[in-house]
Amino acid sequence: MARIVVIGAGMGAMAAAARLAVAGHRVVVHERSGTYGGALGSVERDGFAFDTGPGLLHLPAVYRDLFVKTGKEPLEKCVELSQVEPAVRHVFADGTAADLPNASRAGVGEALDAALGSGAGAAWSAYMNRAREAWDRTRRPLLEEPLWPNWQVLADREPYPSVPHKRLLRRERRASTLTEVGELELGGDARLLALLEQYALACGLDPRATPASAAVLPYLEHTFGAWSVRGGMRALATAVYERCLARRVEFAFDSPVARIIEKDGRAAGVELADGTAEEADFVVAGVAPGALDGLLSGVSGMSGASGVNIRAEGEVQARSGLPSRLMVLLALRGARPEGTPHRTVLHTPDRRDELDRLFGDRPGLPIAPTLTVLRPDDPTRTPDAGHEAVTLTATVPAHTEVTEADVERLLDRADAVLPGLRERLLWHEVRTPADIAQATGADGGAVPPPSLAAGDGRLLHPANSTRLPGLFAAGGWAHPGGGLPHAGMSGTLVAGLIVEGPDFRGSQ
Known part of the structure; x- marks a missing residue:
């Protein structure tokens, strides 16, 4: 039985902790804040x-697998999941609206x-058929x-099989970015292009520079x-936390780690902010790249982002310059109207301005x-059936200092899909990039893409195994990247690498 210290109680870190505990290891999680869940926070008021x-x-199978592999109770016994229908309503710049059904490519x-x-x-279905090929090649x-x-x-x-296009005497042209895919392969409909580009934007990616492989999104x-x-x-975060407790994972909250201890060329434990040293056979870091750099500042050869680079020819560097999110939480009087979609995407009338600013x-x-x-x-989100809880989210640059005028602009925008918003509004709260930075430790509140x-x-x-033997990286800033399902996958991979060793070839 190995002693394993996990830094951070985000979803990827907790997924790794639960799997490692089931494998018979003693796992202790040190979380700098007073709670678990990382980016999965909540606000409760009135x-x-x-x-x-x-x-x-998305991809609930990731968490179903976690619960199957770590205990007798499946995920659905611990949380109540429901497919939302429609999956989303898109309202385009010209006012056209499209309700897309859930989990049905033909229905879409x-x-x-x-x-x-x-x-x-x-046109969209043909694109989805090609996207399936990209998915099969990269999954x-x-x-x-x-x-x-x-x-x-x-x-x-x-991996995306772009359709070749010939232009008079010019050579064949194939799309190499998501925007080019939309322009060349979706029949010239600006609304379909907006639909496609939004999938990149929702992940904090510029569709003009994002490879065509983003068709998998x-x-x-x-x-x-x-x-x-x-x-x-x-x-869901609570269910994963409780599963960890059931598997005897120990949690120490308000327990920031100051540095990772190296001994004989490998990670050998952590030093806490109060000066206490805790020995470990393995260390799992579920923290943002800048935070990990700081924890490795005293380790030879580990300065800068190299602390999370792969141990192989070439290096994958920790990414920077990614955008953040601005959220406005609305407490409304009046019941949620019957037939209201769970999610509506209101597209910008000026995508070029949006992308240039982001x-x-x-x-x-x-x-x-x-x-x-x-x-x-x-009904658990409101005090009674006569009220509604609504969340507005926009992608914004990291480090953005949000003003009240910015919030007012979002409220004005939302009125297009929430008629009478101002009259219904009881109060609102704002979550800025600074709040995300505080919750996750990411520079400027940046959000990692998949x-x-x-x-x-x-x-x-960066890979889950690092250049320092015994140190592994989990969560959205490590392979396979950001997003709730991807964080869970990172925990699976870290647990596999520790339990089975460097010859681990992946989940089955």
Whole structure:
């Protein structure tokens, strides 16, 4: 039995802790804050409750597997999951609305034909068929296996089978970015292009620079669906935490780690902020890259982001310059109208301005940002049936200092899909990039995207095994990247590498 110290109580770290405890190891989690869940926080006030992280769960199979492998009670015995229907309503810049059904690629095509006109569904369905090929080619190496030592194979090869286009006397042209895919392969409909680009934007990625392999993002949602959790995503974090306790994982809250101890060339424990040293056979770091750099500052050869680089030819660097999120939590009087979608995406009328401000040389809050509106049909989120809890989310640059005028602009935008918002509003609270930074430790409140193939490896995340033997990285800033399911996968991979050793070839 090995003694293992886990730094941080985020979802990836807790997933690793539960699996390691089941394997017979003694696991202690040190969390700098007073609670668990990392990005899966919540706000409760006057009988209202809001998630301050992801509002929906994709790929629930990741957490079903975690619960099956760590105990007798399956996930559905611990939390109540429901497929949301429709999966999402898209309101485009011209006012057109399309309700896309959950987990039905054929149904999505039919819905797009009905909303956007004949041919839109066929163009999108053909794109989804090609996206399936990209998914089949990348699913295992990107999600179910540790990052290969020859990770350049993933970086250099584009798995999306772009359609060749000939232009008069010019040579054949193939799409290499998500925006080019939309322009060349979706029939010239600006609304379909906006639909496609939004999947990258929701992950904090610039579709103009994101490789075509990002086709897997809409494919995942259309194929595996979007799920809500009764009580919000915080209920899922609580279920994972309680599973850890049931497996005798120890938690020390308000217990910041000051540094990782090295002995004989490997991680040998941690030193806490109060000066206490805790020995360990392995250390699992579920923290953001800058925080890990600080913990390794006294370890020879571990300065800078190299602390989380892979031990192989070449290196995958920890990423920076990613955007954050701005959330406005709305407590409304009046019942949620019958038939209201759980999620509505209100598209910007000026995508160029939005992308330039998020990723270009004009940083700042977009004039009219794409807005995601969550209106859960969950009685546990409101004081009674005569009220509604609504969350507005926009992608914004990290380090953004949000003003009241910015919030007012979001409220004005939301009025397009929440008629009478001002009259219904009891109060609102704001969650800024600074709040995300405080909760997760990420620089400027940056949010990590999922790993993607191609693009010269720019969207691959550092491996779970590090250059310091005995130290492993879990969570959204390590392979396979950000997002709730990906965090759970990272925990699976870390546990496999510790239990089975460096020859571990991935989950089965």
